[in-house]
Amino acid sequence: MSTGDPRVQQHRPRLPKSYTDQQLAFLKSHLPEFERRTQGSIRGDAKKFALEKAADFINVFGLPNEFIHVEEAEPRFKEQIYNWFKNTVGRTRRKLEGRPRSMKKALEKGECIWLLKILDCQPTIGTVISGGPMNNTIDSTWSTGNVLAAPIVMPYAQASVNSATGSPTQTLVSPVQYSVLRGSSIDPMLAHRQSSLNQQSPRQHHSSLELAVNLQITTSTLRDSFSQGIDASSLASMIQTFVKFNPSTTPLTPVITSLFEAITAELSFSRDPRACLRRFLDASTLFPPSIVHAGVSGPLAGPRALQMQIRKNSIWFPNPPTDSTISSPSYSMSDELQRLANDRQRKKDHIQWARIHAAALELGMLNMEHSGHTDDSGYSYAMSRAFSEMTARDAVWEEDEVEWVAGIYVLRAVIRTAMQSAQRKREEYGELLATYERRLKDIRDENRQTMVAEALMGAKEDLAQLDGVLHN
Known part of the structure; x- marks a missing residue:
């Protein structure tokens, strides 16, 4: 294909291969909402949402260096952010459903190795495989074993069965897979139960996707978000997610600890803590009633958590006397330096x-x-x-x-x-x-x-x- 072919996209900068922790936290905090909108009835609603968040991303972090002096840089970058949302949700769905991107991709990534583990290594089968396209990956001297003593359910076959609404002939099975299925004793009831387990309801699937995405919100990502200065709605969403998956009677205490770490990130005392506190206060105004800290719910839960930590840390406790410790034979100079x-x-x-x-x-x-x-x-x-x-x-x-x-x-x-x-x-x-x-x-x-x-x-x-x- 020549370089003048209009189908070739020239000078189209790609999305950076890696994000900072703050950028990842920002994007991942909006994945559940994007996934929800992909299942909605409004056409284009998910893409509109992704483009809006891409604009917020640019306002907070700016355009990557790869897009400087590029024609229509902002629209192109927004489109790539949308593709990131779409591809990430797609990958998560495929992983949760236990299916590959395609059978070709599955074979390229070593599905033949999986077949080696389940095949009852008969000479005839070995001959078929060694003469096929997979002969470079299989040793003709592999030993036989009774691997098929336990019932085996072929991976991804269920995905094909689930998608088939007509006859069973719609299920695609490769020749090698067919020989294994014919030579093994698969319990039909076991296969049916396995297929039923893989058929998730939309709500179950959505909950699983949320769990896979939201578990990435940690105290470290919260700390970086306070330091970076993301918008109040995104920060409130991250805190709500963290509280949801880390329940307690005082769930905002780790959040206040992250806030403190963001303020003290610099070695000097030159950083004014009011900027970070204002960021936390603005996010607190968006807290739903489901966030409850020490009996206080909603927007006032944030100030309540901060007040408790301020009172707790306003009292100075000097170190206890160390005479007995110093006189101990095991006490060393490094121990004293560490204590100081x-x-x-x-x-x-x-x-x-x-x-x-x-x-x-x-x-x-x-x-x-x-x-x-x-x-x-x-x-x-x-x-x-x-x-x-x-x-x-x-x-x-x-x-x-x-x-x-x-x-x-x-x-x-x-x-x-x-x-x-x-x-x-x-x-x-x-x-x-x-x-x-x-x-x-x-x-x-x-x-x-x-x-x-x-x-x-x-x-x-x-x-x-x-x-x-x-x-x-």
């Missing part, structure tokens, strides 16, 4: 949870009532801030400097979210800032000292703005 590394990581995590606490307070995620609405009354305002104020007030008097760092972050958020009429609170906040400032010189770690100094400076500016509003 673990202690440093625990302190970093404690500070990160304080930053998440502060960001959640500023976003109003601690002001959401379990009754199903956000109460803007003064009572609700005071109750939602009570825990944060107590945390900031107590942390400065603790012994470990890591608690001082955590406390100043929470205190700044408390000041930033204070009501303009809180004159008495303004004086209390000023005294707390002065106490934290005196603690600054006692901090030995330079990084923590820098963090406290920066937070103090910002808190003073926020307090000055609040003071100016009060006096105006």
